[in-house]
Amino acid sequence: MKVLITGSSGQIGTNLALALQQRGDEVYGIDNRDNEWTDQVPGEKVDLVALSRDPASWEPPWRPDCVVHLAAWAKVHQLVLEPQKALENLEMTFSALEMARAAACPVVFGSSREVYGDIHRHVTEEGMADFVIAESPYSASKIGGEAMIYSYAKCYGLPVLIFRFSNVYGRFDSDADRMERVIPLFMRSIVDGKPITVFGKSKMLDFTYVDDCVTGVISGIEAVVDGKVKNDTINLAYGQGNTLHDLVNLLFLALARKVEVDYQPSRVGEVTRYVADISKARRILGYSPAIPLTAGIPLYTDWWKSQGWI
Ligand SMILES: NC(=O)c1ccc[n+]([C@@H]2O[C@H](COP(=O)([O-])OP(=O)(O)OC[C@H]3O[C@@H](n4cnc5c(N)ncnc54)[C@H](O)[C@@H]3O)[C@@H](O)[C@H]2O)c1
Incomplete structure (x- = not known):
């Protein structure tokens, strides 16, 4: 299979590209940054926002x-501070859709649990998204992206598949310059012996180890390319909630050290409770996540050790 990946220098893109190559698939990655983790992924630098002005100028x-x-732009809080980046997310999605339209091939889109908003329900199944409750500009950019994806299915007959990811963590994510996610952020503070600020002690999230995420995405790519799945939206997560308090304790345990913890209220735009209903992924893709947070944190810690950061 030949798979074109946008965002191939990012966390999920890098893991996905390498996993596809391992299976013998051909990948081509595009990103506006170099890949700092590997030189094994063929591709080139393309700015998908700039490309949206003239999509036919690159193939x-x-x-x-x-x-x-x-x-x-994949960080929720960053888009609260800089909402114009949400618009850029839509422009990137447009560019990717035009590539798929030119190739008359299926599209798989990395959406987010953020489309559900902060609904305080324990488990979220796909039909529950209510687009009037966009929690943040990032959330709006994913809702808008999903709508654009489906519009291409309708108007141009492209088979589409949307995955709603949730707090993906694991190797190839530790990027202080690009505003870190909660797990690498806490890891770094603990390793450096600095205090942690936790926004929302009882915030409950569904953390997904990147290998589970990538396995699910590959099943989805196969299914949509084979025509077994078409025009569908699927939650891809571990399917279990953990509070930030639990997370901090797991990190203390894995790193065998503790730092001071300052608990503050959640910030504007943040989802405070989300546990995915992954029964659709199980049913349609045979998805069966294998790595709970208790196992994933030690794996992630090992990866940090392999990088010489601990
Ligand atoms: N990781 C998660 O927890 C999570 C959760 C929900 C949804 N998602 C979504 O999944 C996708 C992948 O997430 P990730 O964790 O790998 O994010 P990431 O930030 O590591 O990767 C995104 C990549 O997109 C690239 N990019 C940004 N602007 C670009 C542009 N103008 N042109 C070309 N490339 C550009 C970045 O350079 C980056 O390498 C994103 O769309 C994200 O919103 C991720």
């Missing part, structure tokens, strides 16, 4: 069997 080296669109 991949071969006709892809599938476009996996992962490029985005």
